[in-house]
Amino acid sequence: GLSDYFSDDALENPNATHVVTGIMWGANVAATFEQVVEDHEQLQTIEGSLSVVLKCLPISGDAKLNLENKDNSKFENLQISFSGDILINECPQSIKDVMNVLKSVPDRIKPLNEGKGQQLVFVLYPLKRMAEIFKHELQITRMIKEVSHLVVMRIENMFEDI
Incomplete structure (x- = not known):
């Protein structure tokens, strides 16, 4: 599918925010x-x-x-x-x-560009939404869940010690 054309690295890159999904050509x-x-x-x-x-x-x-x-x-x-x-x-x-x-x-x-001319407009789509479409859990989301899980375990241990 479409997800084959996207690298997990691109979805995880903290500097990347959007992907180009369309280009309007002309002059x-x-x-x-x-x-x-x-x-x-x-x-x-x-x-x-x-x-x-x-x-x-x-x-x-x-x-x-x-x-x-x-x-x-x-x-x-x-x-x-x-x-x-x-x-x-x-x-x-x-x-x-x-x-x-x-x-x-x-x-x-x-x-110019096989008769298309110059790039006039780029259509951008947020990588976060793209990750949701591909059901790709972003690293930051996984880290938050892991931290939350660790915090819950610590709190449980504290209650058990009481």
Whole structure:
């Protein structure tokens, strides 16, 4: 069973507290858009336009970006920075470039860990509960029982001497 994959030493190690029972794989990527604006109204206009453009774009193999010239002019001075778990040849310079990079993420993580990408989240389970599942009595529990048994025997001996 599952207990064959666990070492008693791991269950007894006082420094070990949990076991990894699951790993979520993938990649984290982020694009940051910055632009200097002159007033709050311009800020709201750019935020709104950028939000609409990004929400309307599907990230799939057949995604198409149709920015009309009037919309595109709003983003001429947009500074784009990009970070993440994938390597890219050059930083995207436009919203279209960002979307192309995002679409390519699944292909870019294929060489990493057999296509799984990076470890993003580890699911942990307490070793104490694992020991209970395997009906493994932990050494500390055995020691407490042994000490308790010795104490009971001493008390019995004291009463017998009285």
